[in-house]
Amino acid sequence: LRKHCKGDRMIITLLSDFQDFYPASMKGVILRINPDAKIIDISHNIPKHNVFAGAFVLMTTVKYFPSRSVHIAVVDPGVGTERRGIGIMSHSKSLGFHVFIGPDNGLLIPASKSIGEFEVYELTNKNLFQKNVSDSFHGRDIFASVGAYISTGISLSDVGRQIFDYVKLDFGKAKITENLIIGKVIFIDSFGNIITNIKLENVKIGKTYEIDGKKLVFQKSYGFCDKGEPLILIGSHGYLEIAVNNGNASEFFNKKQGDDIVLNFV
Amino acid sequence: LRKHCKGDRMIITLLSDFQDFYPASMKGVILRINPDAKIIDISHNIPKHNVFAGAFVLMTTVKYFPSRSVHIAVVDPGVGTERRGIGIMSHSKSLGFHVFIGPDNGLLIPASKSIGEFEVYELTNKNLFQKNVSDSFHGRDIFASVGAYISTGISLSDVGRQIFDYVKLDFGKAKITENLIIGKVIFIDSFGNIITNIKLENVKIGKTYEIDGKKLVFQKSYGFCDKGEPLILIGSHGYLEIAVNNGNASEFFNKKQGDDIVLNFV
Amino acid sequence: LRKHCKGDRMIITLLSDFQDFYPASMKGVILRINPDAKIIDISHNIPKHNVFAGAFVLMTTVKYFPSRSVHIAVVDPGVGTERRGIGIMSHSKSLGFHVFIGPDNGLLIPASKSIGEFEVYELTNKNLFQKNVSDSFHGRDIFASVGAYISTGISLSDVGRQIFDYVKLDFGKAKITENLIIGKVIFIDSFGNIITNIKLENVKIGKTYEIDGKKLVFQKSYGFCDKGEPLILIGSHGYLEIAVNNGNASEFFNKKQGDDIVLNFV
Numbered sequence: 001l002r003k004h005c006k007g008d009r010m011i012i013t014l015l016s017d018f019q020d021f022y023p024a025s026m027k028g029v030i031l032r033i034n035p036d037a038k039i040i041d042i043s044h045n046i047p048k049h050n051v052f053a054g055a056f057v058l059m060t061t062v063k064y065f066p067s068r069s070v071h072i073a074v075v076d077p078g079v080g081t082e083r084r085g086i087g088i089m090s091h092s093k094s095l096g097f098h099v100f101i102g103p104d105n106g107l108l109i110p111a112s113k114s115i116g117e118f119e120v121y122e123l124t125n126k127n128l129f130q131k132n133v134s135d136s137f138h139g140r141d142i143f144a145s146v147g148a149y150i151s152t153g154i155s156l157s158d159v160g161r162q163i164f165d166y167v168k169l170d171f172g173k174a175k176i177t178e179n180l181i182i183g184k185v186i187f188i189d190s191f192g193n194i195i196t197n198i199k200l201e202n203v204k205i206g207k208t209y210e211i212d213g214k215k216l217v218f219q220k221s222y223g224f225c226d227k228g229e230p231l232i233l234i235g236s237h238g239y240l241e242i243a244v245n246n247g248n249a250s251e252f253f254n255k256k257q258g259d260d261i262v263l264n265f266v
Numbered sequence: 267l268r269k270h271c272k273g274d275r276m277i278i279t280l281l282s283d284f285q286d287f288y289p290a291s292m293k294g295v296i297l298r299i300n301p302d303a304k305i306i307d308i309s310h311n312i313p314k315h316n317v318f319a320g321a322f323v324l325m326t327t328v329k330y331f332p333s334r335s336v337h338i339a340v341v342d343p344g345v346g347t348e349r350r351g352i353g354i355m356s357h358s359k360s361l362g363f364h365v366f367i368g369p370d371n372g373l374l375i376p377a378s379k380s381i382g383e384f385e386v387y388e389l390t391n392k393n394l395f396q397k398n399v400s401d402s403f404h405g406r407d408i409f410a411s412v413g414a415y416i417s418t419g420i421s422l423s424d425v426g427r428q429i430f431d432y433v434k435l436d437f438g439k440a441k442i443t444e445n446l447i448i449g450k451v452i453f454i455d456s457f458g459n460i461i462t463n464i465k466l467e468n469v470k471i472g473k474t475y476e477i478d479g480k481k482l483v484f485q486k487s488y489g490f491c492d493k494g495e496p497l498i499l500i501g502s503h504g505y506l507e508i509a510v511n512n513g514n515a516s517e518f519f520n521k522k523q524g525d526d527i528v529l530n531f532v
Numbered sequence: 533l534r535k536h537c538k539g540d541r542m543i544i545t546l547l548s549d550f551q552d553f554y555p556a557s558m559k560g561v562i563l564r565i566n567p568d569a570k571i572i573d574i575s576h577n578i579p580k581h582n583v584f585a586g587a588f589v590l591m592t593t594v595k596y597f598p599s600r601s602v603h604i605a606v607v608d609p610g611v612g613t614e615r616r617g618i619g620i621m622s623h624s625k626s627l628g629f630h631v632f633i634g635p636d637n638g639l640l641i642p643a644s645k646s647i648g649e650f651e652v653y654e655l656t657n658k659n660l661f662q663k664n665v666s667d668s669f670h671g672r673d674i675f676a677s678v679g680a681y682i683s684t685g686i687s688l689s690d691v692g693r694q695i696f697d698y699v700k701l702d703f704g705k706a707k708i709t710e711n712l713i714i715g716k717v718i719f720i721d722s723f724g725n726i727i728t729n730i731k732l733e734n735v736k737i738g739k740t741y742e743i744d745g746k747k748l749v750f751q752k753s754y755g756f757c758d759k760g761e762p763l764i765l766i767g768s769h770g771y772l773e774i775a776v777n778n779g780n781a782s783e784f785f786n787k788k789q790g791d792d793i794v795l796n797f798v
Contacts, residue, residue, distance in 0.1 A: 010301075011297060011301075013290070015287075018722070019577075019722035019723075020575050020577050020589075020721065020722045021547075021574055021575035021577075021589045021592075021593060021721075022721075022768075024545070024572060024573065024574040024575065024593045024596075025592070025593050025596045025768075026596075027572050027596075028572075028593065028594075028595075028596030028597035028598070029596050031543060031570070031572070031597065031598055032596070032597070032598045035542075035543075035570075035598065038297070039572075040290060040293050040294075040297070040305075041290065042287055042290040043286050043287035043290065045286050045287075048722075048723060048778075049778050057287045060287075060291070061287060061290045061291050061294065062294075063294075064290075064291045064292075064293075064294030064295050064298070064406070065294035065297065065298070066294070066297055066298045066301065077754065077755060077777075077778055078755040079753055079754065079755060080752050080753025080754065080755060080756070081753065081755035081756060083755070134766075134767075134768040135752040135753040135765070135766075136753045136754065136765055136767060136768050136773075137768030140596070140768065141768075189286065189287075189288075190284070190285035190286045190314075191285075191314060220346050220401040221345055221346025221347065221401040221402045222343065222345065222346065222402065223343060223344040223345060223346060223347035223349070224346070224347060233401065233402055234400075234401075235400075235402060236288075236291075236400040236402050236403030236406065236407075241402075245343075246314075246315050246343055276567075277563060277567075279556065281553075304563070306556060306559050306560075306563070306571075307556065308553055308556040309552050309553035309556065311551075311552050311553075323553045326553075326557070327553060327556045327557050327560065328560075329560075330556075330557045330558075330559075330560030330561050330564070330672070331560035331563065331564070332560070332563055332564045332567065455552065455553075455554075456550070456551035456552045456580075457551075457580060486612050486667040487611055487612025487613065487667040487668045488609065488611065488612065488668065489609060489610040489611060489612060489613035489615070490612070490613060499667065499668060500666075500667075501666075501668060502554075502557075502666040502668050502669030502672065502673075507668075511609075512580075512581050512609055
């Protein structure tokens with residue numbers, strides 16, 4: 001794996017809960033190290049301090065990027081404390097090589113797993129950090145800096161030693177019985193669509209379900225319902241999604257991230 | 267026209283109502299097809315499902331981009347239904363060649379018209395789509411994919427057959443009589459400025475008008491009024507705009523998109 | 533200084549209070565003049581008309597960008613009036629050469645000062661403007677246009693004559709006595725962190741202070757407190773910052789930009 005870490009990775013993606021101007025400092029740091037980097041924002045609007053939501057967004061997005069991309073992700077309530085910084089090299093035949101840089105709090109794990117097999121390294125080589133590391137903005141002073149060096153061809157094994165006790169994070173598995181499915185809300189998107197941790201292989205379009213006494217039908221997409229009508233679909237991320245055509249399912253069903261979802265077969 | 271479709275179009279603009287992380291997947295898809303593409307976001311904050319607002323923003327923006335730009339726009343409540351995907355080549359001597367990719371719901375029409383003469387093609391060539399087209403995210407699986415191929419030099423006539431029964435959309439025309447002007451609000455921008463469908467050729471700076479009994483003066487720009495005072499100006503987009511200096515005209519006049527605007531001469 | 537103005541500056545940063553789609557027109561104008569420009573958004577979410585906030589964000593960000601960057605900043609309530617447009621060349625050995633383009637209302641001054649010694653020029657050379665300058669969007673028709681030309685190697689002295697009576701702006705200085713520190717809130721970031729104009733050289737980690745009767749401890753970073761607990765730290769921008777771990781200090785202490793901050797030693 002390691003020999004593939006070298007080379008000209010030019011695409012650097014950024015994800016954070018910084019919302020506004022802090023990512024620009026990260027971009028400045030990156031461009032001073034690698035003026036040819038192509039920087040793409042995944043999102044800077046992750047709900048504040050919400051590692052779980054950040055992990056979901058990162059996971060559903062990175063697989064669309066070319067092999068050799070470097071993904072820097074920062075949702076980091078523990079910045080400046082003992083929590084470690086990590087770099088991950090993940091790889092599969094179909095999706096290629098992807099590097100992830102960020103805090104050791106689980107944020108990077110579902111995305112790394114979604115790409116393929118992965119190795120985790122602790123970020124300890126201070127030559128790859130900025131000179132004066134602040135205690136409150138490792139996104140700029142450590143993660144952007146290390147990620148930019150990786151994009152110039154530095155091997156991930158040069159950032160520090162490999163570790164195995166990194167913090168894990170997953171989205172759990174839904175229970176599917178004969179009469180019902182019990183899952184969890186893993187994300188609410190900006191449309192108010194409820195994204196669950198339910199994966200269904202064989203879906204019957206047109207089948208009716210019930211959530212909290214409200215009926216809704218499995219459809220291919222939003223526009224197959226009347227306006228304001230709820231539906232279930234397999235979302236573009238591959239998870240079961242609950243939506244309201246031209247409306248907001250999160251409000252309609254009064255569900256937020258972490259809530260249980262019980263789908264009754266009707 | 268068609269022979270001009272070939273060549274290295276490198277600038278790809280994106281417009282949507284996705285607000286947050288969905289555009290990043292589109293960018294990944296684009297960069298896997300054309301690693302040299304220069305991607306520019308026009309806006310991802312179009313009011314949800316508001317094709318009319320998206321059409322206005324696209325129209326006022328694309329003419330500033332260089333010839334040979336590809337504009338991918340997705341406000342698409344009908345995704346996954348029978349609504350078609352279309353590609354448009356538009357051209358004029360002064361503004362050059364622009365390609366538009368998106369849903370056949372009117373979104374692309376005012377922008378295409380603003381550039382010049384245009385031809386519309388249906389997107390049917392599945393070789394230019396992603397392998398697994400989801401039913402709920404054609405922005406990623408069809409429009410970004412086709413737009414990226416176009417930017418590498420694929421001719422628009424290779425996406426499918428030319429069509430003439432595409433969905434139309436326009437902003438209407440204001441009525442101008444001796445004593446009043448009756449128009450419509452076509453957009454409220456983030457400053458709260460009211461952008462109307464009124465086009466005035468000969469404007470008298472300093473002339474006073476009245477809206478709903480409130481007096482306001484035609485000015486060159488915002489700063490010619492006192493703070494909190496309303497004014498009329500020709501906005502940067504060329505339409506008559508109603509503003510409040512350092513304030514919010516949409517709240518001041520209680521107007522939203524689609525509302526009538528009646529300007530009385532005083 | 534002037535001879536250094538020439539050359540291929542390729543990075544152009546943008547800052548504004550435009551929030552949504554207006555910056556895209558600026559990018560189109562830039563790319564028509566310099567197709568190789570690398571455009572980086574610093575922020576377009578500066579509070580509307582808030583020159584002071586824009587000046588702070590610009591100042592804390594530009595020093596991370598490479599030498600020869602061009603920074604175009606537009607928070608411009610006086611657009612279209614007699615207020616001048618200016619270009620500034622600033623330079624220091626450690627941070628290199630930076631050009632600033634924007635309105636003469638103080639917005640560019642703290643950032644220019646933060647880089648090093650600077651010279652101010654009035655933008656009067658209409659050959660560098662767009663052909664039809666609107667009265668309400670100089671960001672697009674003048675500032676983006678001039679900035680793009682500068683990035684292609686046009687010397688700053690070609691934009692107009694040097695001036696010395698430009699509008700000044702600074703963030704004031706905190707008073708530090710034996711028993712208390714009196715400063716001002718210069719910015720509230722999206723986390724609700726209160727950024728003050730207080731600069732402290734010798735900080736004792738663990739020391740307790742009091743604001744409006746509420747105790748809080750000086751810490752290295754957020755995660756050293758319990759959730760919901762307030763703290764003082766030296767923020768990543770170098771200023772004294774008041775925060776709440778996993779919370780919103782602006783709400784906790786009921787402070788907004790411009791308010792006084794009185795820190796009592798306990």
